[in-house]
Amino acid sequence: MKKSLYQIITVSFLLFGMISCDKPNEKKESTLQMEQTHKVVVYQVFTRLFGNTNTTNKAWGTLEENGVGKFSDFTDKALQEIKDLGVTHIWYTGIPHHAVIRDYTAYGISDDDPDVVKGRAGSPYAVKDYYNVNPDLADDPANRMAEFESLIQRTHQNDLKVIIDIVPNHVARRYEGKNNPKGVRDFGADDDTNVEYNRNNNFYYIPGKSFEVPIALNEYRPLGGEKHPLSNGIFEENPAKWTGNGSREARPDFYDWYETVKINYGIKPDGRKDFEELPPHFREEDYKAHFDFWKNKDVPDSWKKFRDIALFWTKKGVDGFRFDMAEMVPVEFWSFMNSAIKMENPKAFLLAEIYNPREYRNYIHLGKMDYLYDKVELYDTLKNIMQGRGSTDNLIPIQQGLSDISQHMLHFLENHDEQRIASPEFVGKAEIAKPAAVLSATIDQAPMMIYFGQEVGEPAAENAGFGSPSRTSIFDYIGVPHHQRWMNKGTFDGGQLSQSEKELRDFYKRLLNFTVKSPALAGNYAEIHAFNRGNTEWYNDRVFSYVRWSQNQKLIIVTNFDSDKAFGFELQLPPSMIEAWELKDGEYDLEEKLYQNAQTNLIVSANQAKVRVDLKPLESWILQLK
Known part of the structure; x- marks a missing residue:
């Protein structure tokens, strides 16, 4: 999803006119509850893949051919093993209902068009209905929300917190909110489609032009070329909408986020803000003051829609959110939404995917984020060191530069966007990451995150279809072999692991358990x-x-x-x-x-x-x- 990502972000800053950053050493009051005496450890699981025991791994394979994990695979035993690894929070990736290429019409779900879906299982970041969950994950798709609610309850019973994704910058090309609560209008339902921009439109439009499917590159064909009644190079959308990464072309580029459409937050096409901005002193204010500031303000319709989505999931017991591409959305919106979440749950865990260090302090102090990805500084530096291309001397200025906000910077060595450590494209051997894991877990107060399978050296070697080797595919039905050996057909006892894999997992278990218990x-x-x-x-x-x-x-x-x-x-x-x-x-x-x-x-x-x-x-x- 991140082709030309940094170029996209740079354009977004120009478009959205982000507020200027604080000075690097300027001290600000933290949004965190600093009475916290122990660290947080997040375990990211790709929910669709976690419990899948099928080892077929056919490229472009169907659910029936390659299998799929379910909510029910997270048994008490599985959750206790995750807890015993030294984990405090589970990030269940891919929960909201996103576009998939599978017939669920019997459950009132419309078919999705392969021409605007990446992979067969679909991207979790092309959400189709925010008020329900991915039907693939349920034993009974008709009962899918109740099954997820049971998973929330089981997770809490095993003393773990629940995090899910919210993707505020874009939604699926064909968004259909068929499960909206009473009184909630669907995205785009009240838009004026005759104009490019209206403050209360949920989308941006290209009047007079219809959407055209991108021209495929490198002989790419949806579903690997398999025939499908909707895969005909045509997707009806008239007028065309701006694409998720900001493309204003009726026919976006193949490497654009063409499966999604961009949400309008009241930013005019020329980058001017069509809403009230926060006074500068609100850098010092807590979430309650931010909530009071917005309480009687007139804000764009998209702000209210996403706030209501977040509160819907918070009321169901979700303990926090990972916000996809948070910096492509204006920081004032985050003040509005995050303060509302904190009013409902003051201990909510709010994590932003963000890649521009110049904006870090804005998203913490003005946007009221708890944590930010520490990708472009610590992660990238550690990757260079592990690959023999960098010096540990380079770690010193990173920690110095972040000293006033270091407790907010979530550390990781793997996630769904990054290459697996054990892949040849990274370093080819999982053990090489041991010193980096120790450093990431212990260098400051910030949380540490690991990605499922990292602890047993998963190399992501499969040719999954739309996904490519070195990253466990988020687009396809696929198995995760090293993780499956630990899962051992659902016994979750590591019975099929090699000795070196057992030793690696034991290393992570010792490290993480020390981490969460160390004052x-x-x-x-x-x-x-x-x-x-x-x-x-x-x-x-x-x-x-x-x-x-x-x-x-x-x-x-x-x-x-x-x-x-x-x-x-x-x-x-x-x-x-x-x-x-x-x-x-x-x-x-x-x-x-x-x-x-x-x-x-x-x-x-x-x-x-x-x-x-x-x-x-x-x-x-x-x-x-x-």
């Missing part, structure tokens, strides 16, 4: 890498070190990113840390918390503090001061 990881941070680079013999830029501490726990964390070389040295604490930790001259025992097989101590003398470290390739030590 120091919700406390203070200081890097000691730069000090050691200048003062410690044999220390180098394949190693990175820092300290974390709270009143009752003090940690020294050091990682070796090199997959071939072991490193031994006397790691030093700078004098500032000796003072901060109030260390007296003497010898202090250290307990290694991750592998629990290292014995060492910290020796403090004459304003110097040293600890002997002997790291194997890809090894990390989390040393706790006793």
Whole structure:
């Protein structure tokens, strides 16, 4: 979905005239409830794939050929295994009803046209009906909402929080809200289609022109060329609407998000805002003040529609949302919607997919987001380091630049958009990510997220159809082989895993469980890498070190990113840390918390503090001061 993504985002900023960013070191009050004493760990599951035991994996295979996972596959046993991995929140990806190529007309659902659907199973980011769930996921499609409500209840009973997607920037090309609550008008139902823009239109239009299906590239054919009565190169839409990524062409490019149409939030085609803006001092205000600001304001119709959608799911027990392409929607809308969600549930988990660091503080302080993707800084830097193309020295300015908002930056090494670590296109071996996983989980107060199958080294090698190898397909019916071996035909006991896969999962289990229980990881941070680079013999830029501490726990964390070389040295604490930790001259025992097989101590003398470290390739030590 991200072809030319960064170009798309750049155009969106020009179109939407985003508010200028704060200065990098400017301190602002956090929207988070900072009494939180432990970290959050998010487990992203692609719901359609999680419980699928079918191993056929035919390219462009049907549901019957390749299988599909169901809500009911998330049994108490499965959920407890996820919880025991060290997880606090599950992000169920692909829940709202999106366009699919399967006949559900018996359930009152219209057929979708393969010419404007990516894949056979469809993209979860082309939502067709926000007031119901994907019928593929239910044992009885007629009872699909009740089955999802049962999953919410089971998840809560297993002491886990529920996150789902909301995609505010676009909807499916053929959106049909057949399950709208009483009084809710469908998207576009009241639009004036004779004009390109009207403040209360839900869509942008291209008057006088009909939509034309993009010209396929590289011999692409919908459904892999299989005959289908609706696959004829024609999709009726008159007048044509703007495409989801902002294309204003009646025939969008093949690499545009042609399966979707863009939502109008009151931004005129020339980029001017057709709504009231927040006063500058609202950067300092909490969600209650934001809610009061918008309470009696006249806002565009699309704002109200998406607020009502979010509150609908919140009332059903959903604990939070991951907002797709949040920066393509004006920040004022997020103030409006997120404050309404927080009024309903003050502890709601609100996560924005965002890629422009210049806008981070706007979306936190004005948009009232809890968390943002830390993709273009930490993730990209760690990927370069893992691939041998970057230095750990580059981590220092990232953490310095984000120091005022670091608790808001969600860390990950995999998600549905990124390449699998174990794929040849990334690094080809899942174990190479171990030091990066330790760093991502422990470097600051922010949440850590892992993607299902990451913990057992899933390489995403299948030719799924529309999806391509290296990323587990979000468009196709497919199996996830390494994950299926852990699932072991629904027993969820890892019975088919190889020894190396078991060891990898055990590593993640130890790391994540330590993460969620450690008070120091919700406390203070200081890097000691730069000090050691200048003062410690044999220390180098394949190693990175820092300290974390709270009143009752003090940690020294050091990682070796090199997959071939072991490193031994006397790691030093700078004098500032000796003072901060109030260390007296003497010898202090250290307990290694991750592998629990290292014995060492910290020796403090004459304003110097040293600890002997002997790291194997890809090894990390989390040393706790006793």
